[in-house]
Amino acid sequence: MSDSQPDFVGEHDIDQTTLDIIESTLSNTRYEMDRVVETTAISPVIREQSDQFPLIADAKGRMVMGQFGSAIDTILENSAFEREDLEDGDVIATNDPYMCAGAVSHTPDMLLLRPIFYEDDLIGFSSQWGNLMDVGGKTPGSMPVQAGTIFEEGMRLPPVKLYKQGEFDSELLQTFAHNTRLPNHAEADIKALAAGTKAAETRVHELCDRFGKETYVEACDAILDRTRDGMIDLIHEFIPEGERYTFADYVDDDGMGNGPIKLHLEIYREGETVYLDWTGTDEQVPGTVNFLLNEQMFKMFTGVFLIMAFDPLLTFNDGYYDLFDVTLPEGSVVQPEFPAALGNRLPMMARQFDVLQATFSKLIDDFSVAGSYGTSPNLVYAGTDSEGNDFQMLEILYGGIPARPGGDGLDGHSWWPLFRTVPAEYQEAYYPLTIDEYSTRTDTGGAGEFRGGHGITKVYTFEEDGAITFQDDRAHTYPWGVDGGQHGQTSEKKLIRTDGTEEELPSKVENVAVQAGDKLVFSTAGGGGLGDPVERDPDVVATEVERGLISEVTAREEYGVVLDDDGAVETTATEERRNEIRSNRDEPDAFDYGPLPDNETLEAQIANERREFANRDN
């Protein structure tokens, strides 16, 4: 633990029930902020995919409620004004990750921060950020694959006041929007985010009206303290002291031929402090997969894992941040230096979660989680249609959720909460394409007593000439299995041209020209399995074969389940087959990383794939 305890630790002069009421009101407010943004924004990414993040903080900028890495101090430090310059009705905007310590981690994420005043005193902040459709830069969607610096990733606002004392600076917004490909979207979405922060302000004012300002401020302290107490209990119960646990995993590549890229984490506890050390992680890469990991955000991720695994009712907030000590090596892929490009940080962000899960799987007995589909795959299709109208579609896709303690992974679901697919009928109505298929990829989730979730395949037929940009991962590395569970299958991308020629594409490409009639087959990775597949209930395997989620071959080869002509389990043959599997195999490792070649070979494969793609006839 750091030398001094945070100032909110101690006795709180507040009635318990009042505290409970304020906590539950703030908790509801956090969801209300999301609802306000979702319903008023116009980008499908915000509307349908819930890609926005609320925060309510105290006057010192500590998150009391929300889902965020608060970096309010850093934002103010990087602005032209002092804390004393903040006034009622101000709203600060920034989308520069380097100006907010990575609280937003790529340029399309616009962050709005509203100081909340009551009776002329600053009593807190509310903040919300969301993914804009476009902020300019070299590719539609502003997430280029091949960029060397953040200057290629669009227009950046340093922390500036978008509203001054409630007055909206329309010239500033105009200037920003003018630099994007979709100025109307930018304007509407930013206003929606501001409305979200306003909703929080209104609720906080109501709480102050009802209970008094002092009580509200005291409640914020008590809520932080409560969470801290809960986390101390969790740490003592689940994180053994003394031993050091490490895990390493890889992001495939940076989209420019460099990879695999190693993430290495060590976790250990001394007293009440948990050390989380990313030393050993690879240096930042030339491409855009660098992830400026906000230290507070990573503390939140770590705490949330423990909370969701063992005490889901505990509020998560900045209260426990002094209990975690995080090392983020400067110049590494998790702490790149300005002006490294950051546009495609999603594979790194997702892998960081996989590594965290794996390290916890090692250190907590009887609690393991497998590896995931490895990013939030996304696709941009843009161009000008035959009537001269510009179009630009951005979509996030999903894959196999890992097998989890006590249950299968989900097929084609989102590891990030509350995301939803964009309806095919929406896409077909508003964009020149058809969705020919959206299906589960049979057998792509790792086998296990608990099966990994399957990836999905989505097939698009483009109806206008244009260009596509997408990023995915886990095309070279496998979502690992754990405790005898097997690895999941990799992702794949294929273009089928109108003349029938097929073209395999790497997982990250930018501005690939497509003609009307071309098809894109976008397949995402599965999730890893958990536990021994031959321990899986044979009837469940049979049902999954009948549903087409598992092939009969996999049932027999991996699960040792033999089915008769009607699809029912042949008990004796299954028992024999399972015994045969058991006797013919080696004792499984704790993790199944899949048939990975050695690092040098993999490096060469990745470099070669990129070279061939760059030199392809087009």
Place this chain on the structure above:
Amino acid sequence: MSYNIGVDVGGTFTDVIVFDEDTHELTIDKVLSTPKNPSEGVVHGIAEATTKADTSLSEVELLFHGTTVVTNMLLEETGARVGLITTAGHTDILHLARAWTPGPLYGWMGMEKPEPLADLVDTRGVAGTIDSPTGEEVEPLDEAAVREAVRELEAAGVESVTVALLNSYLNPAQEERVREIVSEEAPELPVSISSEIVPEYGEYERTLTTVINDYARPTVIGYLEDLDNSLADAGSTATMNIVRSDGGLMSSKAAKERPVELALSGPSGGVVGAAAIATKKGTPDVLTLDMGGTSTDVSLVESGTAETTRQTKVGYREFTSRSVDVNTVGAGGGSIARVQLNGALQVGPESAGADPGPACYGQGGEQPTVTDANVVLGRIPPSVQLGGRMELDRQAARDAVATVADDRGSTVEEAAQAILDIVNENMHGALRVVSVERGYDPREFGLVAFGGAGPMHANALADVMDAYPLIVPPGPGVMSAFGFLTSDIQNEFSETYLETEEDITGEDVYEKLHDLKGEAGSWLASEGVDEDAHSFDYFAECRYFRQDIQMSIPVTIDNLRSEAGLAEIKNDFEARHDRQFGFSLDAPLEIANLRVIGKGTVQGVTIEEEELTASDPSDAVIDSNDVYFDGDNYETPVYDRARLRPGNEIEGPAVVTDNDSTVVVQPDHRATIDRYGNIEINRGEDQ
């Protein structure tokens, strides 16, 4: 002599109200529900109630029937085996479920995802393509594949079939053709097509909603046929009206076609009834609070009309069906209080249910519940037997609440007060969602409280929200059955429009709405409503181009043809957007859907008005005891509601006992009995 009857089938009880059209008298009866064969309980209840009202079934003219049969079927997953025919390439639609996982981060770790209501094994994809947005058929339907799919599904044992094809909202022809083929191949299987159930874009929700329809259909068809037959056998010639989730009525025949519309049939009745009572009383803007044993339903009524929503949620499933906008929280009399590891007190959503029930029931329940807290604080006086059925075990209630007191280091009374404060706060949160979050100021609304536990908690809620008057109607425990009697025949007809203001004129919108009105009129006629009893409400669901909201803007149809054209709609939309979200945009208006609600007025009940008498209520005092309010015990009189007369005035604190609930009047409040028999509670003058 003629009578109308409202029947509300709940999970435990079936409530029946008989209204005598000549004397305007109401007779209330309650019998046990018969979940295994629900029509049995209904027939039994009607027989008992008509006897009690000194009449017979043959004298009954109109029946108004609401039921939780579909709700429970969804919650307990006891519906039919449904076959799903969808577009090839999209058969995993329900399995993939839009990829949604719950919040917060790592929500997927504990997510429990129920199986799709149409199993993948019973799902078939067929070729055939409708272009979007033109709606033209660009690839014909593979009829041979459809035929084979139907044969396979029938052989496999499905009990009903859903047809849900991509883009059918633009052109239903292929779905209609599939339905014909199903009828040819398997004439006995009920079949629904998605373009009829939800004629709107959004394939997942449309498919899910239609599958839910077919999941419920075989049971509902059987149930309503049994009911019709049993009633006919018993000599009934009454017209059966079934209550929909939106509080409107439809015929038994229509209900068999669209049982998904019954998903919230039960709770809608209370809201509609509360709206009718509040309107009659001259306070047509009210919040409603229906607090039962395990949960509380709240909603908002504006100008006498209940707010409705297009998204209906039952358990995990959210689908597209119009319902009264009821927000449900797990807060009821049976909600269990527990102190979390970090000291925070949590009340609900876990409930002690009916068995063992709260500790005070003396059936072995040991965990402290909201009812136990009310007993400890004296709000359920010793003279009351809960529901008229049970002797209360006051010591057991005290012992249970003492566990919370121990954990919090407080007195038992303080712990009980804390339990009430928290459960009230949970309901307050729910009321905020339907009011403040939607741009309504609760201070401009009254509050109508009902359900077994509502009248006990409502005064505290009215106080914190400043929502007065608080109205407790007569018979708060059978409010739904009463509400059914106040319903009208109603259905909505909608069409996806997705046009922006630049591309259309007022005349265009007029034409579309006029066509929808035609459909609504034909439906009303087919439901047996005379033309002079038809009325229509018109709505445009608006947003800024590409937003996700659909704000329902009421349209005066004839104004569309005037100079103003669409301006009236746009102005109204912008005003509402600004009121709710605090900003407007320089962006075009998009009309996402057009909607017409056709209503046929049915006179089920008349609310009686009585003369006010003297203000002195002392004749109704039956007892007096100590009741704890915010830190102090008050000597509190107990009144018998049956003896209170219109005009009586009661100073708080007071407790009024009724046969199915207890009304608590807080200190510094005054209750009066109004001319309709409602208890109206306001803050005292000194407040």
